[in-house]
Amino acid sequence: MELTYTPEQIAFRAEVRAWLKHNLPAEPLASYDTREGFEQHRAWEAKLFDSRLSMVMWPAELGGRGCGLIEWLIFEEEYYGAGAPMRVNQNGQLLLGPTLMEFGTEQQKKHFLPRMAASTDMWAQGWSEPNAGSDMAAITSKALLDGDHYVLNGQKTWSTRAIYADWLFGLFRSEPGSTRHHGLSFLMVPLNAPGVSIRPIKALNGKDAFAEVFFDDVRVPVANRIGAQGEGWHVAMATAGFERGLLLRSPARFQYTARKLVELYLAHQASADRDPGLRDAVQDCWMTAEAYALSAYHTVGRLSQGAQIGAESSINKIIWSELDLKMHETAMRLLGARGELLASAPAAGDAGGWLEGFLFAQSGPIYAGTNEIQRNIIAERMLGLPK
Amino acid sequence: MDFTFSDDQLTFREAISRFLMTEAAPEMLREIWDTDAGRSPDLRNKIASQGLTALSVPEAEGGLGMDDVAWALMTQELGYYAIPDSLADTAYVAAGLLASLPVDHPARARLLPRIAEGSVRLAIGHPINPLVSDAQLAEVLILCDGDAIHAIPRAEVDVEANPSIDASRRLGRVSWRASAATLLIDGEQGHALQARLLDRGALSVAGQLLGLAQRMLDLSVDYVAQRKQFGKPIGSFQAVKHHLADVARQIEQAKPVLYRAAHGLARGDASAGRWVSQARLACCEASWLAARKGIQVHGAMGYTWEVDLQMFMKRAWSLDAAWGDRGFHKSRVGDYLFAAGARLGPGHTFED
Secondary structure: OOOOOOHHHHHHHHHHHHHHHHHHOOOOOOOOHHHHHHHHHHHHHHHHHOOOOOOOOOOOHHHOOOHHHHHHHHHHHHHHHOOOOOOOHHHHOOOHHHHHHHHHHHHHHHHHHHHHOOOOOEEEEEOEEEOOOOOHHHHHOOOEEEOOEEEEEEEEEEEEOOOOOOEEEEEEEEOOOOOOOEEEEEEEOOOOOOOEEEEEEEEOOOOOOEEEEEEEEEEEHHHEOOOOEEEEEHHHHHHHHHHHHHOOOHHHHHHHHHHHHHHHHOOOOOOOOOOOOHHHHHHHHHHHHHHHHOOOOOOHHHHHOOOOOOOOOHHHHHHHHHHHHHHHHHHHHHHHHHHHOOOOOOOOOOHHHHHHHHHHHHHOOOOOOOOOHHHHHHHHHOOOOOO | OOOOOOOHHHHHHHHHHHHHHHOOOOHHHHHHHOOHHHHHHHHHHHHOOHHHHHOOOOOOOOOOOOHHHHHHHHHHHHHHHOOOOHHHHHHHHHHHHHHHHOOOOOHHHHHHHHHHOOOEEEEEEEOOOOOOOOOOOOEEEEEOOOOEEEEHHHOOOEEEEEEOOOOOOOEEEEEEEOOHHHHOOOOOHHHHHHHHHHHHHHHHHHHHHHHHHHHHHHHHHHHHOOOOOOOOOOOOOOHHHHHHHHHHHHHHHHHHHHHHHHHHHHHOOHHHHHHHHHHHHHHHHHHHHHHHHHHHHHHHHHHHHOOHHHHHHHHHHOOOOOOOOHHHHHHHHHHOOOOOOOOOOOOOOOOO
């Protein structure tokens, strides 16, 4: 055990910090749940990519730097520590990207990964359906083979920012009569293909944050399938593993929010201390954010020794989603009567930014597999309890 | 950046765990509870023969020269098996103090080799603890007086026994008189060593609490997998699963917090005290929850004397406030967190 960074890692941190200092947008970008904000974020991603900072762990030929996981953690710390924009293409870069690397053909990798790193292609997910939520194996959307194409029919839902995105990846039932997790194929679908229609769903914040996607005889080349025909469930499970695992929610952004929360408490200490629980809640949030960061470093160490991420992905998901919720709930309590104000309200002061985060935090324990499902996974796969 | 244990550390832990599994079974703990001394010289000798008492004694003084990081693993084993002994007080906390004395200090040669061979029991009195664990049985007591630290023979102190709900804990109120003859160290050095004594005591408890939490979780998993109601194991019901998943989460969340603190202590980092307090709070949370959920999923059986869960619960409850209660440890973290100029946020996780 040696908890210090190498000189190279320290230099990398300094480089990222300096780059961000020179390149961060002067004004915050508009919300990426709007068309305008989405395109601003795309441009920002392209800028990151031009300096090979969008996917630092990816190999150089894909536009990355071939960094290790520790360097990735360092990048994330500097990135979120500087208050840089949210990453708009994470569904592609962090979920589909690793899946393509593991299951994709050489041609698929060569075509899709650099465009994904540069955010030339923006990706949406196509997992859930109206009757397949937590029970994802209940998928009914079809992809029937017709020559060298699949013909897609059906509906996906809760597809984040799909009305703005270029592509969708997801699971489709490719074998007629199959049930549950058998007979599914993992496909990549261009969202401008004839027969695709997208209907936005307004989220709590009033923006078109997610969408329903309808498929009406949509033709998709067989070459857009990842993994073997009918083996989509296996491929998707690997993707879900990445999502719940280390990458999707690196600790840095929660440590950043925890720091902001401490600052908010100190700015309003006189009124905050009338509620004796608030100081304790702030401290508890900060300690949990640190614990989550330590756990990421510990996991990286164990991965380097050859361990696999298993059910601890589910523990991570519970930790970050409950932490994010508690931090924003605590912020709302600290803000008191100003908490309800939109950022545009003249009297909002420092309140506005927290409200948007508070709304989004409500979704954390629901998306990427509800926390109830995560607890089942921990109990069954880690503790070995019966189904 | 290497947040892993060495093969040596892991192999040693595995050996101690296997040893304690056979030598410290719950039936034996119950027998030892019923003895007057509450201690088994035989068990202690066997543990010493495994090398555990020599773990952090410097090699020059007959020990293995390992550090706090190794103890972060070993204290979990001591907790997991609820060893009816204050072994870590002597072998870890007191040895750590003695090994921090100047190299020519006579107490080193007098006590460290004997700690390594397992032939001496020390008890430690620190102002953070109102009572002294194993004061009655110790050969030598390490006691604090102002900034000074003394080592005083058992024959020169009076001990009033104070029974605990955990029959393995033998607590005493100690009356004594400091003298020049008993002085180990004083002044600034004494003050600094008292602070480190507290940190090691608190870390030792943190590790034990985490081990206790794991044992209570394991016992609970075994129980709910066997116990049937409504025609199936109660462990198949989500309400029960989720209780235990929450315990597993708290345990996993606490581990790296404990390990960072141990590493910081071994390296003598200025932040070590705060990190120890964070570790203590995380481990207290895990063991407290493991006890509460453990008894809940055991149903009425958990409330009995007969079922083993009680031994581990009682130890967890007893240790919760040893070497600093939660208020003390929360204050140490809060004093840093809410002070002007605190370096918070991403990138400062390991910063000294």
